[in-house]
Amino acid sequence: MKNMKIDNPFFEAMGRLGDIILVNLLLLLCSLPIVTVGASVSAMYGVFLQMMEGTEGRISITFFRYFRKGLKKNTMVWSTMLVIGILLIFNMFFLGHVGMEGIWRIVGIVTGCLILIWKILFAWVFAFLADWEERIRDGVTAAMRMAVLHLPATLVMVVLNNILLICLWMGVFYLAAVIPIYLVAGFGLTGYVNTWFFKKYLKKKEKIQLS
Secondary structure (H helix, E strand, C coil): CHHHCCCCHHHHHHHHHHHHHHHHHHHHHHCCCCCCHHHHHHHHHHHHHHHHHCCCCCHHHHHHHHHHHCHHHHHHHHHHHHHHHHHHHHHHHHHHHHCCCCHHHHHHHHHHHHHHHHHHHHHHHHHHHHHCCCCHHHHHHHHHHHHHHCHHHHHHHHHHHCHHHHHHHHCHHHHHHHHHHHHHHHHHHHHHHHHHHHHHHCCCCCCCCCC
8 A cells, every 4th residue: 555655756746736726726816907917926936936945835825925925016017017018019910900011020020029028027027026125126137137047948938938829829729728727727837837947046035136
């Protein structure tokens, strides 16, 4: 009966999956007002960073502690990013309407680069701010610098964060196939995988001195 012990790798994996599902549901619930997406994502990464260190305690309590702790700063950052993101998307639709000819081709290239920068910042900033105690501007700057310094890992995270968009590009069938997964565990699984990169490159509560 050795293989039936509670510390069996299978039961540990199932327990970890259950934790990820719970975090995924908390993330979706707390993201419903839209403006709190940043605080929810930051709380998710805070839980996962502690989870990988074995110091997370009760998942729901840890999640809401991070959520309340970073609500103001993360909402400020996310609200700014949300407005910029909407403007960039609107610009892409406009370019699709007028066509990518002449000067509009250059505008399209610049817009595409800005969208990539937006996605790169999103990949790092809310995990970075989970334990950031200094000025918000410094935290955002430091997060962007870390993203550039570890660009290969950042690009992997960008791809993982955009699986839904990739499926939409592939076709509605693929999008419909993955949406149920994301509603149950997909966002949490993506965040958990991303946290492996954060765990490698970030030290919790470390004060980063900006030059």
